Amino acid sequence: xxxxxxxxxxxxAVRAMATVVAAHRDELVELDRAIGDxxxxxxxxxxxxxxVSALDSSEVDTPTAVLKLVAKTLISKxxxxxxxxxxxxxxxxxxxxxxxxxxxxxxxxxxxxxxxxARGKAEVGDKTMVDALRPAVDAAEAVKxxxxxxxxxxxATAAEAGAESTIPLVARKGRASYLGERSAGxxxxxxxxxSLLLRSLxxxxxxS
Amino acid sequence: xxxxxxxxxxxxAVRAMATVVAAHRDELVELDRAIGDxxxxxxxxxxxxxxVSALDSSEVDTPTAVLKLVAKTLISKxxxxxxxxxxxxxxxxxxxxxxxxxxxxxxxxxxxxxxxxARGKAEVGDKTMVDALRPAVDAAEAVKxxxxxxxxxxxATAAEAGAESTIPLVARKGRASYLGERSAGxxxxxxxxxSLLLRSLxxxxxxS
Amino acid sequence: xxxxxxxxxxxxxxxxxxxxxxxQMAPNVTIRAxxxxxxxxxxxxxxxxxxxxxxxxxxDGAVLLYDLGSARMIADLAVEAHANxxxxxxxxxxxxxxxxxxxxxxxxxxxxxxxxxxxxxRPPEF
Amino acid sequence: xxxxxxxxxxxxxxxxxxxxxxxQMAPNVTIRAxxxxxxxxxxxxxxxxxxxxxxxxxxDGAVLLYDLGSARMIADLAVEAHANxxxxxxxxxxxxxxxxxxxxxxxxxxxxxxxxxxxxxRPPEF
Ligand SMILES: Nc1ncnc2c1ncn2[C@@H]1O[C@H](COP(=O)(O)OP(=O)(O)O)[C@@H](O)[C@H]1O
Ligand SMILES: Nc1ncnc2c1ncn2[C@@H]1O[C@H](COP(=O)(O)OP(=O)(O)O)[C@@H](O)[C@H]1O
Ligand SMILES: [Mg+2]
Ligand SMILES: [Mg+2]
Ligand SMILES: [Mg+2]
Ligand SMILES: [Mg+2]
Numbered sequence: 001x002x003x004x005x006x007x008x009x010x011x012x013a014v015r016a017m018a019t020v021v022a023a024h025r026d027e028l029v030e031l032d033r034a035i036g037d038x039x040x041x042x043x044x045x046x047x048x049x050x051x052v053s054a055l056d057s058s059e060v061d062t063p064t065a066v067l068k069l070v071a072k073t074l075i076s077k078x079x080x081x082x083x084x085x086x087x088x089x090x091x092x093x094x095x096x097x098x099x100x101x102x103x104x105x106x107x108x109x110x111x112x113x114x115x116x117x118a119r120g121k122a123e124v125g126d127k128t129m130v131d132a133l134r135p136a137v138d139a140a141e142a143v144k145x146x147x148x149x150x151x152x153x154x155x156a157t158a159a160e161a162g163a164e165s166t167i168p169l170v171a172r173k174g175r176a177s178y179l180g181e182r183s184a185g186x187x188x189x190x191x192x193x194x195s196l197l198l199r200s201l202x203x204x205x206x207x208s
Numbered sequence: 209x210x211x212x213x214x215x216x217x218x219x220x221a222v223r224a225m226a227t228v229v230a231a232h233r234d235e236l237v238e239l240d241r242a243i244g245d246x247x248x249x250x251x252x253x254x255x256x257x258x259x260v261s262a263l264d265s266s267e268v269d270t271p272t273a274v275l276k277l278v279a280k281t282l283i284s285k286x287x288x289x290x291x292x293x294x295x296x297x298x299x300x301x302x303x304x305x306x307x308x309x310x311x312x313x314x315x316x317x318x319x320x321x322x323x324x325x326a327r328g329k330a331e332v333g334d335k336t337m338v339d340a341l342r343p344a345v346d347a348a349e350a351v352k353x354x355x356x357x358x359x360x361x362x363x364a365t366a367a368e369a370g371a372e373s374t375i376p377l378v379a380r381k382g383r384a385s386y387l388g389e390r391s392a393g394x395x396x397x398x399x400x401x402x403s404l405l406l407r408s409l410x411x412x413x414x415x416s
Numbered sequence: 417x418x419x420x421x422x423x424x425x426x427x428x429x430x431x432x433x434x435x436x437x438x439x440q441m442a443p444n445v446t447i448r449a450x451x452x453x454x455x456x457x458x459x460x461x462x463x464x465x466x467x468x469x470x471x472x473x474x475x476d477g478a479v480l481l482y483d484l485g486s487a488r489m490i491a492d493l494a495v496e497a498h499a500n501x502x503x504x505x506x507x508x509x510x511x512x513x514x515x516x517x518x519x520x521x522x523x524x525x526x527x528x529x530x531x532x533x534x535x536x537x538r539p540p541e542f
Numbered sequence: 543x544x545x546x547x548x549x550x551x552x553x554x555x556x557x558x559x560x561x562x563x564x565x566q567m568a569p570n571v572t573i574r575a576x577x578x579x580x581x582x583x584x585x586x587x588x589x590x591x592x593x594x595x596x597x598x599x600x601x602d603g604a605v606l607l608y609d610l611g612s613a614r615m616i617a618d619l620a621v622e623a624h625a626n627x628x629x630x631x632x633x634x635x636x637x638x639x640x641x642x643x644x645x646x647x648x649x650x651x652x653x654x655x656x657x658x659x660x661x662x663x664r665p666p667e668f
C-alpha cells in the first residue's frame with residue numbers, strides 16, 4: 001500500500017489536521033489552562049486556519065512545497081511555543097520527503113523530531129511534545145519497511161502512549177516548568193496535540 | 209546670629225529652593241542627559257513646584273510640619289531617584305530639627321545624609337549626591353558651635369567642592385552606573401543640585 | 417490564600433504589559449500595574465504604587481517587583497507606608513521573569529514568603 | 543557605529559514599554575518593539591519580529607531581547623531569516639535590564655559583540 005504522494009494529497013492531509021485541531025480546540029485549551037496559559041488550542045486553531053487559507057490561495061504542487069508553506073504559516077501565525085516548534089518540524093520534514101514510502105515517512109518524522117529538539121532543546125521526560133514525538137519516530141523506524149499506513153499507525157499509537165506518559169512528569173521545559181512539582185498530574189497539551197496530528201495522518205492515509 | 213525658626217521662615221527657604229531649582233532646570237537636564245536620562249532638572253522642577261502648591265494650600269506652621277510636607281511632596285511628585293532620596297533627607301531632617309542653632313542645623317544635615325544613605329546605599333566615591341552631602345555634613349559639624357549662617361555656609365562650600373569631585377569618578381550607583389567608564393568626565397546632576405539647594409539655604413539665612 | 421502582585425515601573429505600558437503577561441498564567445491573582453507618572457511621562461509615582469499595593473494585598477500580602485533601581489526606592493517607601501508593612505515584600509529580581517514566577521506561585525496558593533522566593537529564583541529553563 | 547535593538551515580547555505594551563524605557567538613555571539608538579499578535583492577543587508574531595529586525599539593523603547589526611522562552615525561538619528564527627544572520631544576536635538576559643544596558647552600550651558606540659555583552663552582563667547596582 002502506498003500513500004498518495006502528490007502535493008494535493010499532502011494538502012488534504014493537512015486540511016484534515018486543521019479539522020482535527022478545531023475539533024479539539026477546547027480540550028487543548030483546558031489542558032494548557034492547567035499547566036500553562038490556556039492558549040494551546042486557540043494557537044493551533046488559529047495556525048491551522050491560516051494554513052488552510054494559505055493552501056486555498058496558493059498553487060503549491062509538490063509535497064515539499066506544501067509542507068514548507070505549512071511550516072512558514074505555523075511559524076507566523078501560532079503565536080506560542082508550539083508555532084516555532086511545529087513549524088520547524090514541518091520544515092525539516094519537507095526537505096527530507098523525497099519519495100513517499102514507509103522508509104521516507106519514517107525519515108521525515110525523524111527529521112521533524114530533530115528539528116523540534118534543535119529548536120526547543122527538550123528531551124524525553126521534560127513533559128513536552130518530544131515525549132510524544134520521539135517514541136513515535138522510534139516506532140515508525142522499527143517498521144519502516146512496511147507500508148506508509150503501517151508506519152504512520154505505529155507512530156500514532158506510540159505518540160498516544162508517549163503523551164499519556166507525560167501525566168506524572170514534572171515539566172522541565174516550556175511554560176509549565178514555572179509550576180515545578182505542581183505540573184505533575186496533568187497531560188502536556190503539546191504532547192496531546194502531537195498525538196492528535198499523527199492520528200489524523202493515519203486516517204488520511206487510510207482514506208486515500 | 210540665629211536663623212528664623214518659625215514654620216514660615218522654613219517655608220520661605222523652601223520656596224527659595226524652588227526658585228533656584230527652576231532657574232537651574234536646563235543645566236540639570238543637560239548634566240543628566242550626559243550620564244542619565246535627562247530628566248533631573250525637570251524632576252526637581254516638578255517636585256518643587258508641587259511643594260510650593262502644597263505650601264500655598266496648607267496651614268503647616270512648625271518647621272517640622274513644613275519639612276514633612278516637603279518630604280512627602282517630593283517623594284510623590286519627583287518621579288526619579290532623587291525623589292525618594294531628597295524626600296527621605298527632608299523627612300529625617302524634619303524629625304531632628306528641634307531648635308534652630310548651628311548644632312541643630314548640623315544635626316539635621318547629618319540626619320538627612322543618613323537617610324539618603326539608608327535609602328540609596330551609596331557612599332562617597334559612587335558619583336551621587338552623597339559626594340556633595342557627606343562633605344557638607346562633615347564641614348557643618350566642624351563649625352557647629354558657630355551661627356546657623358556659618359554652619360550653612362561651610363556646608364554649601366563643601367558641597368560645591370564635593371560636587372566638583374564627582375567629575376572624574378566612574379559611577380557605581382544610580383542610572384549613570386550603566387555607562388561604566390564612560391560616566392567619567394561628567395559632573396553628577398544630583399551632586400550638583402544638592403550643592404545648589406544648600407547654597408540656597410545660605411542665601412535664605414542671610415536674608416532672614 | 418492568594419498573595420497579590422504589584423509591578424512598579426517607570427512606564428505605564430511596561431507595568432501593564434508585565435501584568436497582562438503574568439496574569440495569563442494566574443487568573444485568580446490580583447496583579448496591579450503601577451507604572452509611569454500622572455502626566456504620562458516616564459517615572460515612578462509613589463501614590464500610584466501605594467494605591468496598587470492597597471489593592472493587591474487582599475489579606476494575604478503582596479510582593480512588589482520593580483524595573484530599575486529608583487523604582488525600588490519608591491517600592492520600599494510604599495511598603496513602609498502600607499497598613500501592614502510585614503504584608504509586603506519588595507523582590508530584587510528581573511521584573512518580567514520575576515513577575516511570571518511570582519504569579520504562578522501565587523496562583524498555586526503559595527504564601528508571601530513562598531511567592532517572594534519563587535519570584536527571586538532563577539526562572540526555569542524554557 | 544550604532545547597533546540597533548529589538549524587543550521581542552508576547553505583549554504589545556511590554557515591548558513598547560521596554561523600548562521607551564531603554565530609549566530614554568539612548569536617543570540615537572534605533573529600538574524597535576515587536577510585541578503581541580496582529581489581533582492584539584498575547585503571543586509572539588514572527589513577521590513583526592522580522593520587520594523590527596530589518597529596521598533595527600541599520601548596517602551595524604542588532605541585538606534581540608525577548609521576554610519568555612517561546613519568544614526566544616521566534617527571535618532565533620527571525621535571525622535565521624535576516625538578510626545577514628551574522629548581523630543579529632539573540633541575547634539571553636532579563637529583558638528590561640538587558641535592554642537598558644544594551645541601549646546604553648549602543649548609544650556609546652559599542653559594536654555588536656560589545657552591545658550583546660553589555661546586555662548579558664549582570665546590571666550594575668542601582
Ligand atoms: N522547549 C520546548 N521543546 C519542546 N516542546 C515545547 C517546548 N516548550 C513548549 N513546548 C510545547 O509547547 C506546548 C505549549 O504550546 P503553546 O501553548 O502553543 O505555547 P505557549 O506555551 O507559548 O503558550 C507545551 O505543552 C509543550 O508540549
Ligand atoms: N542610590 C543612590 N544613592 C544616592 N544618590 C543617587 C542614587 N541613585 C541616584 N542618585 C542621584 O540621583 C541623581 C539622578 O536623579 P534623577 O535624574 O532625578 O533620577 P533618575 O536617575 O531616576 O532619572 C543622580 O545624579 C544621583 O546623584
Ligand atoms: Mg500556551
Ligand atoms: Mg501562549
Ligand atoms: Mg534622571
Ligand atoms: Mg528618570
